[in-house]
Structure formats: structure tokens, C-alpha cells
Amino acid sequence: MFEARLTQSAIFKKVLDAIKDLLNEASFDCSESGIQLQAMDNSHVSLVSLTLKSDGFDKYRCDRNLTMGMNLASMSKIFKCSSNDDTVTIKAQDDADTVTFMFEAKKQDKISDYEMKLMNLDQEHLGIPETEFSCVIKMPSGEFARIVKDLSQFGESIVISCTKEGVKFSTSGDIGSANVKIAQTSNFDKEEECVSIDMQEPVTLTFACQYLNSFTKATPLTPVVQLSMSDNVPLVVEYQIPDLGHLRYYLAPKIEEDEN
Amino acid sequence: MVRATAVEPTTPLMPKRRQKMTCQEILPSPSTPHRIELRRDSSEDIKKIAKPLPPAVKGRRRLKNGDVIVNGQQIKAIENHKLTEYFPVRRSVRKTTKTVLEEKQRNLELILKKGIEEGLEIRIFEGKGRGIVASKDFVKGDFVIEYSGDLIDPIEAKLREEQYSRDQNTGCYMYYFKHNGQQYCVDATAESGKLGRLVNHSRNGNLMTRTLMIDNKPRLVLIAKENIKIGEEVLYDYGDRSKESLQHHPWLAY
Numbered sequence: 078m079f080e081a082r083l084t085q086s087a088i089f090k091k092v093l094d095a096i097k098d099l100l101n102e103a104s105f106d107c108s109e110s111g112i113q114l115q116a117m118d119n120s121h122v123s124l125v126s127l128t129l130k131s132d133g134f135d136k137y138r139c140d141r142n143l144t145m146g147m148n149l150a151s152m153s154k155i156f157k158c159s160s161n162d163d164t165v166t167i168k169a170q171d172d173a174d175t176v177t178f179m180f181e182a183k184k185q186d187k188i189s190d191y192e193m194k195l196m197n198l199d200q201e202h203l204g205i206p207e208t209e210f211s212c213v214i215k216m217p218s219g220e221f222a223r224i225v226k227d228l229s230q231f232g233e234s235i236v237i238s239c240t241k242e243g244v245k246f247s248t249s250g251d252i253g254s255a256n257v258k259i260a261q262t263s264n265f266d267k268e269e270e271c272v273s274i275d276m277q278e279p280v281t282l283t284f285a286c287q288y289l290n291s292f293t294k295a296t297p298l299t300p301v302v303q304l305s306m307s308d309n310v311p312l313v314v315e316y317q318i319p320d321l322g323h324l325r326y327y328l329a330p331k332i333e334e335d336e337n
Numbered sequence: 338m339v340r341a342t343a344v345e346p347t348t349p350l351m352p353k354r355r356q357k358m359t360c361q362e363i364l365p366s367p368s369t370p371h372r373i374e375l376r377r378d379s380s381e382d383i384k385k386i387a388k389p390l391p392p393a394v395k396g397r398r399r400l401k402n403g404d405v406i407v408n409g410q411q412i413k414a415i416e417n418h419k420l421t422e423y424f425p426v427r428r429s430v431r432k433t434t435k436t437v438l439e440e441k442q443r444n445l446e447l448i449l450k451k452g453i454e455e456g457l458e459i460r461i462f463e464g465k466g467r468g469i470v471a472s473k474d475f476v477k478g479d480f481v482i483e484y485s486g487d488l489i490d491p492i493e494a495k496l497r498e499e500q501y502s503r504d505q506n507t508g509c510y511m512y513y514f515k516h517n518g519q520q521y522c523v524d525a526t527a528e529s530g531k532l533g534r535l536v537n538h539s540r541n542g543n544l545m546t547r548t549l550m551i552d553n554k555p556r557l558v559l560i561a562k563e564n565i566k567i568g569e570e571v572l573y574d575y576g577d578r579s580k581e582s583l584q585h586h587p588w589l590a591y
Contacts, residue, residue, distance in 0.1 A: 110436075110443065121419040203424040207435075285417055311423050329418040 095295035133321035486525030542572035
């Protein structure tokens with residue numbers, strides 16, 4: 078028996094909005110420690126890794142580890158039927174081929190049940206090594222979304238270069254080029270507006286705008302985003318989900334091909 | 338699939354069409370407006386369609402290695418790489434060492450919270466009274482039992498010791514330990530039915546003590562120092578070497 082209850086269905090809605098751009102379907106791995114999801118997009122260029130800890134739920138029970146393959150578009154449809162402050166309960170039997178979402182409205186005595194068919198997904202699971210990154214940038218998530226959106230009008234890829242002075246986002250295309258520089262700020266009053274850079278070595282990497290844009294769909298989850306970069310390893314874009322866990326995106330860098 | 342994201346100065350109006358051509362030779366661009374997919378969001382784009390393509394595009398040539406030449410200037414092809422080139426695909430459901438450790442810790446916490454005592458039984462030993470014997474095999478590193486009792490501070494412990502010393506029949510069940518620089522004591526004098534308090538002393542025992550924080554309170558757990566077979570008595574070092582204690586309890590020396 079699996080049962081997870083969350084008083085704010087809005088959080089789940091936001092999580093779904095943040096991943097359904099990249100993934101059509103995904104396996105939710107449920108265990109005693111919580112719910113995990115790891116999946117690559119169709120092109121295998123980016124990866125989504127979601128962790129929801131069991132302590133973050135208002136009620137959590139998972140007798141046996143189980144993997145639920147779900148169609149994210151269908152799941153999103155179901156969650157659209159709920160109000161943001163509805164309490165949601167996700168339920169599944171141990172060997173079931175369906176999952177049930179129950180929404181309880183705060184004010185009225187209204188309970189809605191949605192049962193969804195599960196899918197058998199044969200997904201590849203990647204082993205992600207723990208890495209020390211050369212640069213770790215924390216910045217307002219809204220600012221990051223804005224920069225990515227603005228720059229993707231000009232080119233297909235964005236160069237992110239991080240130095241002691243700050244971070245530079247740049248791109249170029251047919252009409253010309255664009256650069257956005259942000260410097261480290263030390264506004265300790267509002268951590269959420271702070272830009273902080275933890276740098277061991279300067280790094281410059283190129284990434285496809287298309288994916289970065291999809292990542293920024295997670296912006297409503299939290300005010301701060303963390304970008305971790307090292308030479309020649311995938312970028313990690315991390316959004317914390319307050320009290321519940323985190324959502325991480327990995328993106329392979331674009332690399333100049335050698336002459337031969 | 339989406340390999341066509343190579344950086345080349347594409348006209349923003351027809352990204353789709355350009356992508357398809359990346360693997361072939363570039364064809365002369367048909368500039369007939371009706372063949373171009375319109376983007377809904379900008380009306381400005383529509384005006385641009387009427388204009389001929391910028392001359393720069395005509396000078397573009399693709400080399401065999403994927404590089405693009407625009408007006409004699411060579412632009413390197415930049416390709417998207419796959420994540421699978423960086424991270425290994427795990428076909429099995431093996432867990433990382435970290436998750437295994439986390440699960441172990443969580444299990445231990447659960448056992449402690451529920452007060453489960455398994456794989457042990459009481460046996461009376463001649464000369465030393467009750468002792469605890471393993472009724473199942475334990476592997477080195479396994480959790481065996483908790484030394485459970487009242488968690489008290491040293492001041493309270495002193496008071497209780499004085500009280501206990503008046504009665505000759507009370508054994509010594511006070512376990513003093515330090516955790517994060519703070520002195521604590523677990524008093525297991527009361528007959529609680531718990532087995533941890535009955536484990537006997539040996540200077541080369543098969544258990545060792547660990548402290549573990551649960552709900553912000555330190556707990557004492559006894560862990561198997563070596564593999565323990567069924568029927569073996571479990572023992573740990575009480576650690577008390579003071580003269581006074583040795584006088585009263587000469588067995589502490591062994």
C-alpha cells in the first residue's frame with residue numbers, strides 16, 4: 078500500500094508544470110524515504126531528477142517499494158481539476174495497475190477521486206556521480222528565467238562563463254549578439270535577491286537555449302536557483318522545493334567538434 | 338533527434354525547415370511566403386517575410402565535418418552532447434553506497450523508535466548471573482541492541498548513584514558517555530525488561546557502543562564488532578578502569 082498526502086496540491090501542480098515540457102511520461106519510484114523520479118528527455122541531452130522526501134508529506138506510507146509509470150500530460154490534466162489549496166492524496170495498492178488521486182477541498186465538503194492507469198515504462202536509469210563543481214552560482218530564479226528567455230531570442234545556444242567578477246551569459250545569432258553580466262551582490266537582508274558565486278576555477282560552457290528555457294518552468298517553485306558547472310561535465314540547475322525536496326536538471330554542454 | 342541545433346545563422350522564420358537540411362547539402366532557399374511556417378506570436382515577422390533573405394545566407398556553405406562557412410568565415414559546428422556520454426546507464430536497480438547507508442540509518446532509527454529487540458535471549462551464567470546470548474547470527478557492523486534507560490544529566494546521575502549506593506542489591510547500570518562534548522548518563526537500574534542492560538562486561542567483547550541522535554536525543558546502541566554466532570554471549574567493554582570500581586567489582590579487570 079502506498080499513500081502520500083499533501084495539503085497543498087499547488088506544489089504538485091508546479092512540479093508537473095516544471096517537468097512536463099521535457100518529459101512525456103516518467104516513472105515515480107516510491108520508497109520509504111520518499112518519491113523519486115529520474116528521466117531523460119527524448120533526445121537524451123537533458124535529465125530531470127526529482128526528489129520528494131517522505132518527511133515533507135503530511136502523511137506518508139510506503140510498505141513496499143514501488144515504481145509507478147505515469148503519463149505526465151494525463152497527470153497534469155487530473156491536477157488541473159484541483160484547486161491550489163486542495164489537499165491531495167496519492168494512493169496505490171502494492172501490485173496495482175492504477176493510481177488514485179484524491180482531492181479534498183478546504184471549505185466545502187467536496188471530495189474528488191481520479192483514477193489513472195499506470196504505464197509500464199522501460200526507462201534507463203543513470204548513475205550520477207557526486208561531483209565537486211568549479212563554480213556554483215546562486216541567483217534569483219526569476220532573473221535566470223528572464224535572462225534565458227531574453228537571450229534565446231538571439232541565438233540557439235547560450236555561453237555561460239563564470240569568473241570571480243561575476244557571471245556572463247552571452248549568445249550570438251543572425252541579428253547580432255547579446256551579453257548579460259551579473260555581478261555578485263552582498264545583500265544579506267534578502268537572500269532571495271542575492272547573487273552569490275562560489276568559484277574554484279573559472280568555467281565557460283555552452284548550452285542549448287531550448288533546454289534551459291524548459292528548466293525555467295520550475296521558477297514558480299522557489300525564488301532561488303542554483304547553477305553548478307565544471308569543465309566538460311553537465312550543468313546542474315537546481316530548484317529547492319521548500320520543505321519537500323528538490324528538482325534538479327542536468328544538461329550536457331555543447332562542445333565544438335574537432336577538425337577530424 | 339534534435340541534433341539540428343548546430344549554430345548556424347538561421348533565419349528565425351523557418352527554424353523547422355533548416356533543421357531538416359542539416360544532413361544534406363543546403364538547397365537554394367525558396368522565399369515564397371506561403372511555404373513558410375508563421376509564428377503566431379509576432380506580427381512583425383510577417384513583414385519580414387516579404388523581404389528577400391539576407392545576403393549572408395547565400396554565402397553559407399557546409400563543410401564535410403559539419404562546420405559552416407559564412408562569407409568565407411568558418412564557424413565551428415557546435416553539437417549537443419548526450420548525457421549518457423557523461424553518466425553511466427544503470428540497468429540494474431543497484432543503489433549507491435550513500436542510499437544504502439541512509440536506508441540503514443533509517444532502519445536503525447525505526448527499530449530504536451519501536452524498541453524492537455530481536456535475536457537475543459537471556460541466559461543465567463554461573464557466577465555472574467544473567468547475561469545475553471545471541472539467538473541468531475549477527476554480522477560485523479549489525480545493530481544488536483540498545484542500552485536503553487533514562488537519559489539524565491551528570492548532576493541527576495550523582496544524586497541517583499548516592500541513592501543506589503545505600504542498597505547493596507542494586508547493580509551498576511549507569512552508563513556515562515560523552516556526545517558532542519556534552520556529558521550524559523543512561524540509567525538502566527530499573528528492571529525494565531529491556532535486554533540491553535543485561536549485557537555483561539568483557540575487555541575484549543564482541544560489541545561496541547555507538548551514540549546515535551534520534552529526535553535530538555542521544556541514544557546508546559551496541560553494534561557487533563565481529564561476526565557473532567548463535568549461542569555466543571554478547572559482551573562489551575564497560576570501560577570503567579577506576580580503582581574504586583575495581584575494588585567493588587573485580588570482574589571489571591577481565
